[in-house]
Amino acid sequence: MTIVSIEPATPDRWNDLERMFGPTGAYGHCWCAFFRRRAKDYTESVSCAPPERGRTNKETLRRITLDGRIPGLIAYDGAEPCGWVAVSPRSEFVRLTRSRALRPVDPDESGVWSVVCFWLPPRGRRKGLGTRLLDAAIEYARAEGGRVLEAYPVDTAGGRAPSAEVYTGTVRMFRKAGFTxxxxxxSGRPVARLDLKEA
Incomplete structure (x- = not known):
């Protein structure tokens, strides 16, 4: 795998994103909408019968992308999309703004961005692509005026876990990138934070 570029998911790249996520929308018809929808709405979307399963999640991501709000970054292997990281201002993630377990730790939420999801096809795992996507997310948030980049990783205690369980990234990965x-x-859940003005 040769990563040629990592690009913002602009409206003209929607077809690439749709093709990369495939018919099941990456993780179980999620379409990277878990953090972007109310819990009730998201659950209804993934629980209904095919062919409607995940349809409203897909439509959420499609609408955001086509509106030009840039829901994340896409990695390309040549002309083929091969990896994804969701990065946006924290305020765009409904699940975070309504969560008791992950309520803001910063009294001033202006300029706080969040990384909430990575998706890599099986052939792209354990090759450093997740790290490259995180590096690109840091630079993108900084270039867009972000003050702090926040994430909600899983602590695997240095071991391995199934990809579907570590889609938010791992504590080890974020620490290596300079996050505290x-x-x-x-809630006691891990939260990773990086001051973009100092990093």
Missing amino acids: CGAHPV
């Missing part, structure tokens, strides 16, 4: 990882003051 601590426990959320309410």
Whole structure:
């Protein structure tokens, strides 16, 4: 795999994103909408019978992309899309703004961005692509005026876990990228933060 570029998911790249996620929308008809929809709406979308399963999740991502709001970045192997990272201002993730377990730790939410999801096809795993996507997300958030980049990784204690369980990234991965990882003051869940103005 030769990564040629990592690009913002602009409207003209929607077909690439749709093709890369495939008919099941990456992780179980998610279409990277888990953090972008209310819990009830998301659950209804993934629970209904085919062919409607995941349709409203897909439509959520499609609408955001075609509106030009840039839901994340796409990695390309030649002309083929081969990896994804969701990165946007924290305020765009409905699940985060309504969550008790991940309520903001910063009293000033202006300029706080979040990385909430990675997706790599099987052939692209364990080859450093996730790290390259994270590096690109850092630079993108900084270039767009982000003040802090926040993430909600899984602590695997240095071991391995199935990809579907670590789609938010791992504590080890974020620490290697310079993030400070601590426990959320309410839930105790890992939260990784990087000051984009100092990094």
